[in-house]
Amino acid sequence: xxxxxxxxxxxxALFLPFLVFALLAxxxxxQLGKDxxxxxSALVGKPLPDFSLVNLETNKLVNKSDLGNEGYLINxxxxxCPACSFEHDYLxxxxxxxxxxxxxxxxxxTAEAIKWLxxxxxxxxxxxxxxxxxxxxxxxxxxxxxxxxxxxxxEITYRHQGIVNADVWLTMKGYxx
Amino acid sequence: MSVxxxxxxxxxxxISVSLxxxxxxxxxxxxxxxxxxxxxxxxxxxxPKCQNQNLADSNAQIAIxxxxxxxxxxxxxxxxxxxxxxMVARYGEFVLYxxxxxxxxxxxxxxxxxxxxIGLLGFILVIRSNAKRRNKRAQx
Amino acid sequence: xxxxIGHFAxxxxxxxxxxxxxxxxxxYVKKHKVLMxxxxxxxxxxxxxxxxxxxxxxxxxxxxxxxILYVSQNSNSLLPVAFKLSAVWGGHEGSLLLWVLILCGWxxxxxxxxxxxxxxxxxxxxxxxxxxxTGFLAFLLFTSSxxxxxxxxxxxxxxxxxxxxxxxxxxxxxPMLYMGYVGFSVAFAFAIAALISGNLNSSWAxxxxxxxxxxxxxxxxxxxxxxxxxxxxxxxxxWWFWDPVENASFMPWLAGTALIxxxxxxxxxGVFKSWTVLLAIFTFSLSLLGTFLVRSGVLTSVHAFAxxxxxxxxxxxxxxxxxxxxxLLYAMRAADVKSDVSFGLTGREAGLLINNIVLVTLSLTVLxxxxxxxxxxxxxxxxxxxxxxxxxxMFSPIALFLMxxxxxxxxxxxxxxxxxxLLKQLIFPLVLSVILTGVTLIWQTFEWITMVSLFVxxxxxxxxxxxxxxxxxxxxxxxxxxxxxxxRNYYGMLIAHLGMAVSxxxxxxxxxxxxxxxxxxxxxxxxxxxxxxxxxxxxxQVKGPNYVANRANISVFQNGRQVASMEPEKRVYQAxxxxxxxxxxxxxxxxxxxISLGEQLDETTWGVRVHVKPFVRWIWLGGILMxxxxxxxxxxxxxxxxxxARI
Numbered sequence: 001x002x003x004x005x006x007x008x009x010x011x012x013a014l015f016l017p018f019l020v021f022a023l024l025a026x027x028x029x030x031q032l033g034k035d036x037x038x039x040x041s042a043l044v045g046k047p048l049p050d051f052s053l054v055n056l057e058t059n060k061l062v063n064k065s066d067l068g069n070e071g072y073l074i075n076x077x078x079x080x081c082p083a084c085s086f087e088h089d090y091l092x093x094x095x096x097x098x099x100x101x102x103x104x105x106x107x108x109x110t111a112e113a114i115k116w117l118x119x120x121x122x123x124x125x126x127x128x129x130x131x132x133x134x135x136x137x138x139x140x141x142x143x144x145x146x147x148x149x150x151x152x153x154x155e156i157t158y159r160h161q162g163i164v165n166a167d168v169w170l171t172m173k174g175y176x177x
Numbered sequence: 178m179s180v181x182x183x184x185x186x187x188x189x190x191x192i193s194v195s196l197x198x199x200x201x202x203x204x205x206x207x208x209x210x211x212x213x214x215x216x217x218x219x220x221x222x223x224x225p226k227c228q229n230q231n232l233a234d235s236n237a238q239i240a241i242x243x244x245x246x247x248x249x250x251x252x253x254x255x256x257x258x259x260x261x262x263x264m265v266a267r268y269g270e271f272v273l274y275x276x277x278x279x280x281x282x283x284x285x286x287x288x289x290x291x292x293x294x295i296g297l298l299g300f301i302l303v304i305r306s307n308a309k310r311r312n313k314r315a316q317x
Numbered sequence: 318x319x320x321x322i323g324h325f326a327x328x329x330x331x332x333x334x335x336x337x338x339x340x341x342x343x344x345y346v347k348k349h350k351v352l353m354x355x356x357x358x359x360x361x362x363x364x365x366x367x368x369x370x371x372x373x374x375x376x377x378x379x380x381x382x383x384x385i386l387y388v389s390q391n392s393n394s395l396l397p398v399a400f401k402l403s404a405v406w407g408g409h410e411g412s413l414l415l416w417v418l419i420l421c422g423w424x425x426x427x428x429x430x431x432x433x434x435x436x437x438x439x440x441x442x443x444x445x446x447x448x449x450x451t452g453f454l455a456f457l458l459f460t461s462s463x464x465x466x467x468x469x470x471x472x473x474x475x476x477x478x479x480x481x482x483x484x485x486x487x488x489x490x491x492p493m494l495y496m497g498y499v500g501f502s503v504a505f506a507f508a509i510a511a512l513i514s515g516n517l518n519s520s521w522a523x524x525x526x527x528x529x530x531x532x533x534x535x536x537x538x539x540x541x542x543x544x545x546x547x548x549x550x551x552x553x554x555x556w557w558f559w560d561p562v563e564n565a566s567f568m569p570w571l572a573g574t575a576l577i578x579x580x581x582x583x584x585x586x587g588v589f590k591s592w593t594v595l596l597a598i599f600t601f602s603l604s605l606l607g608t609f610l611v612r613s614g615v616l617t618s619v620h621a622f623a624x625x626x627x628x629x630x631x632x633x634x635x636x637x638x639x640x641x642x643x644x645l646l647y648a649m650r651a652a653d654v655k656s657d658v659s660f661g662l663t664g665r666e667a668g669l670l671i672n673n674i675v676l677v678t679l680s681l682t683v684l685x686x687x688x689x690x691x692x693x694x695x696x697x698x699x700x701x702x703x704x705x706x707x708x709x710x711m712f713s714p715i716a717l718f719l720m721x722x723x724x725x726x727x728x729x730x731x732x733x734x735x736x737x738x739l740l741k742q743l744i745f746p747l748v749l750s751v752i753l754t755g756v757t758l759i760w761q762t763f764e765w766i767t768m769v770s771l772f773v774x775x776x777x778x779x780x781x782x783x784x785x786x787x788x789x790x791x792x793x794x795x796x797x798x799x800x801x802x803x804x805r806n807y808y809g810m811l812i813a814h815l816g817m818a819v820s821x822x823x824x825x826x827x828x829x830x831x832x833x834x835x836x837x838x839x840x841x842x843x844x845x846x847x848x849x850x851x852x853x854x855x856x857x858q859v860k861g862p863n864y865v866a867n868r869a870n871i872s873v874f875q876n877g878r879q880v881a882s883m884e885p886e887k888r889v890y891q892a893x894x895x896x897x898x899x900x901x902x903x904x905x906x907x908x909x910x911x912i913s914l915g916e917q918l919d920e921t922t923w924g925v926r927v928h929v930k931p932f933v934r935w936i937w938l939g940g941i942l943m944x945x946x947x948x949x950x951x952x953x954x955x956x957x958x959x960x961x962a963r964i
Contacts, residue, residue: 011652017595018644021602024688025637027695031615032633033626039225039700042269107238133242140267142226142239204835216833223702228619229560231704234553274704276689281698285689289682289711296674303670304662311659 041159042140049138053128071176072100074148078108079116081144087163088120095123103127106136149175211251218247223272320385323373324464330366331454337447341440353440360428360443364421371418375405384471387463393477393892395863403488404478409622410463417453419495441510452635460628477892486546497536498569498604503528505601508594512650517590522583527951533573534947541940552898552913554928559708562620564687565607568680572600575676582669588658591651602640665729675719720773724780746779770825777818781811806953813946820939826932839922847929850874864888869914885914909933
């Protein structure tokens with residue numbers, strides 16, 4: 001390469017650090033304000049995992065096929081979870097609107113759960129017991145409350161960590177089909 | 178003040194005892210290798226709920242639960258690869274502190290060595306052009 | 318009233334900082350001596366105002382003025398006074414004020430000691446520092462004021478300092494850290510001054526060098542303190558987690574290490590001129606990047622300050638102005654630098670070039686690992702994690718290679734070394750290192766990296782000694798005088814390199830030889846680990862100034878004799894009802910005994926985690942040696958000379 005060309009290349013190359021930095025700054029800018037705690041569920045787009053849990057009311061074993069062919073919500077809750085009582089009222093509203101909510105009593109005391117439902121009301125079409133939390137692990141649950149949307153094909157289409165309220169429902173219901 | 182102190186002591190007792198219901202058991206492994214595998218696995222798996230802690234260091238309930246799962250799986254004879262795959266299937270690649278070596282992660286795993294290579298290449302170029310310059314000066 | 322005065326002082330200081338940013342530059346452009354000379358008093362006034370503001374904040378903490386939001390968030394009337402004062406930098410706003418205060422401190426120090434600098438350079442350097450100060454003062458005043466008031470509904474009590482921070486480590490660690498990476502702003506300012514003035518010859522390197530060495534020494538101490546603090550405070554016995562916030566301090570350290578070596582070459586040999594400028598910009602950029610990462614909320618970490626996107630945007634703008642601006646300036650001006658380089662493959666310059674290449678690679682590796690999850694998420698490719706397994710795998714081999722070359726470096730002569738002489742010098746330490754490694758590890762099998770690490774540690778230590786003996790001459794007569802006559806920065810180098818080997822040994826042994834067990838213990842139960850017998854003597858309840866605790870008593874025996882009595886605790890702090898584990902540590906030069914109290918399993922039984930950690934103190938001892946070496950280098954008598962236009 002001729003000396004003149006070499007110098008030209010060198011001059012352009014000197015701008016490289018600036019360009020790399022500018023790119024990085026752009027990436028940072030796009031990431032500001034995003035919720036870093038948000039974790040997408042690994043199960044979205046996959047069929048609901050198989051399970052075999054006891055129904056609180058009937059005391060019989062329930063598995064996936066018993067849940068029907070229409071979209072429904074799966075809501076993990078527990079009497080030990082303060083946020084769950086916050087959420088409870090809105091779930092009652094949804095239930096009264098005809099939304100099918102399956103409740104999973106997660107890592108909880110069954111007697112307490114029965115008391116809770118009696119006192120606060122029961123928005124669930126069925127309550128299944130997951131005392132050890134194994135079904136929760138299979139669903140990738142990180143805590144309570146957590147709600148999953150299952151569509152009519154039995155696939156998980158959405159997962160919300162935390163309390164379900166009117167705003168959340170606006171997004172969620174689109175995934176019910 | 179003494180009311181606060183009383184409440185704190187009560188709180189201390191309450192927390193100590195109530196957490197024991199869900200606390201980790203003292204673990205017994207079938208072999209030393211299993212214990213090492215357990216310690217390695219729980220430090221390589223990330224707690225899905227915490228702010229950047231591995232399963233070993235976190236006291237979050239989910240971390241305690243997952244540690245128990247790892248322990249159970251080791252005792253059942255599940256391999257490390259299977260345990261990791263089990264966790265990824267449920268919590269996503271997010272829980273792996275050692276990123277998988279596929280796809281885009283190529284940059285991650287080979288990047289540093291590529292950088293080093295480029296650096297050493299640069300080094301060779303500098304030495305060579307120095308030599309050339311020295312020769313030129315010697316001749317001229 | 319007082320907080321308002323403090324706030325006003327900050328506003329005033331901003332005006333002076335703005336003046337500092339422009340007046341000297343105006344003076345430089347117009348070649349107006351008086352305007353340029355104004356840089357010194359402007360610097361000092363800005364610093365004094367910030368100091369005053371800081372004092373007011375500290376005083377407000379001391380008197381429990383909970384009408385100030387920041388004080389009420391981070392303090393409590395029951396908090397011991399020492400912690401009330403250190404709580405000043407326990408949260409985002411106060412720590413940022415400390416950041417600016419330290420920046421002003423450095424600027425004033427340069428203004429004071431820089432009397433021997435050419436006045437145009439001094440003007441440019443102080444103006445650059447003034448610009449950085451302006452940026453951060455603006456950030457403070459517009460987004461993060463520590464003086465916001467809660468009137469008229471002032472809380473009666475504060476929320477208390479996070480118990481994790483109620484520790485002597487908090488008192489020293491952040492100030493040390495900031496002294497370090499804020500101190501790199503001086504090297505940055507000298508680089509910018511060199512670019513603006515077009516004067517990229519070796520004198521800027523000579524001026525910048527002692528400032529950079531001292532900053533580096535402080536940063537080394539800061540990082541070491543952070544590691545030590547995490548070890549005894551967090552209760553798990555870990556000392557480094559490759560957490561993003563830790564990496565944010567480690568990256569400038571790696572680049573800073575490259576910088577102090579690069580400055581040495583530029584000063585002594587007049588080469589690497591434009592590379593050193595770029596490196597100075599890179600190092601300070603990493604400091605700024607660290608500040609951004611830790612306070613903007615883009616990365617998840619237990620150490621991160623509360624996230625606020627507005628603040629993130631502001632720092633990003635600052636980042637863009639300072640880093641982007643300086644890189645553009647570099648691109649435009651560095652092309653004019655002519656270098657007459659002629660060093661050979663075996664010259665010390667070549668060795669230091671390798672040092673720079675590897676250290677920059679290391680810092681970019683840490684950067685890559687830290688930012689990769691962010692990049693992944695930005696490109697909507699999902700959420701992944703990059704943690705300790707990745708960093709340990711990538712960092713260790715490259716760092717070991719660096720240390721291998723580092724040991725040989727001092728033996729190289731400038732420009733060219735006679736290869737056969739060099740190899741003859743290296744044979745003996747090579748063989749001895751291999752033998753020592755074998756002897757140390759002979760009774761166990763280890764992974765290759767353990768063996769290589771130990772070999773490298775011996776290799777470094779032996780070569781340090783060999784080089785020193787070589788410099789002392791052949792006869793033992795008068796060796797003490799000869800030793801004294803060796804320059805301080807030579808000893809700085811020896812001690813710093815030795816420190817690295819010491820840290821390596823600590824890291825090596827604690828990683829490979831640690832023993833740990835989690836057991837259930839009731840009265841008189843015992844467990845044996847590494848030849849130590851730990852006997853459980855029960856748990857009692859104790860009260861502290863702002864907490865209550867369950868305290869266990871454990872006696873430790875070795876060969877039948879009691880060697881320690883250890884008391885790990887589980888504390889509950891009243892104000893925050895937060896539970897904290899206070900591990901008990903029996904420190905020793907060659908091992909630490911580490912016990913943390915777990916959960917109460919039933920009436921009489923507790924879970925106890927016992928560790929024996931060999932050589933763990935060596936990690937931090939090595940850090941202290943490195944810092945000592947850095948300070949010693951800066952105190953070299955050459956810098957004491959009144960030097961003006963020496964080129």
